[in-house]
Amino acid sequence: MFVGHYAAAIAAKAIEPRGPLWAYALAAQLVDVGWGALIITGVERFSVDPDLPGSALVLEHMPYTHSLPAAAGWSVLGALAARLALRLPWAAAVMVGAVVFSHWLLDFLVHRPDLALWFGGPKVGLGLWDYPVPEQAVEIGLIAMAGAAWAWSRGRQDLGPVSAPAFIGFLVALQITAMLLPADGNPVGTGVSAIGAFLAVTLAAAFADRPGRRAAL
Secondary structure (H helix, E strand, O other): OOHHHHHHHHHHHHHOOOOOHHHHHHHHOHHHHHHHHHHHOOOOEEEEOOOOOOOOEEEEEOHHHHOHHHHHHHHHHHHHHHHHOOOOOHHHHHHHHHHHHHHHHHHHHHOOOOEEOOOOOOEEOOOHHHOHHHHHHHHHHHHHHHHHHHHHHHOOOOEOOOHHHHHHHHHHHHHHHHHHOOOOOOHHHHHHHHHHHHHHHHHHHHHHOOEOOOOOO
16 A cells, blocks of 8 residues: 555544644654665565566565554654654644554555564455555545545635645555556665655645635635
8 A cells, every 4th residue: 555544644634633744644654664764774575576466565574664563663653753853732643643553554454464463473464455456446545535534624724725635636646656667676776765755745745734825705
């Protein structure tokens, strides 16, 4: 899953607007930011199998980012960082942590069995990746539903009307691009491009979250 993770960030913004959208967006992919860094350094490993349907990634070893206890640990770190570094209210900080943890739950839907329930334990995953059309529909559907909730919540605030659909459109464009690009088996290239994409979405989220002015009546 790629942009479907951002549905959790957008929904979080609709539920708890005191947290900045960019923080929720970064939280949605914090686990994969860590994964990108760890595959670059060789701590975690993956390979590519072009014969696989859907995603060609074979995620061989990623206990420090995508195991269930690791996801819980990243969630706690995300919540504490939001509270201590960003000085968000506790409710918003906890929401950041929840968005971090949502990454594992959403990955469970699409990944093949490569998500460890504990360190060295059995691996799980429902394997929706093997059915590319339904998988893409789920991702876009999640974004659409969260985007509708966000747009409704923004309608009650003094915020610009254009940035929300523009941000959603940007995410859809990224999803299409990811579908068309072949998987790269080079860990450095994959890690750098993944982290770069996540940072680009974080910047776009910061732009989309800027206050605007209502048109004069």
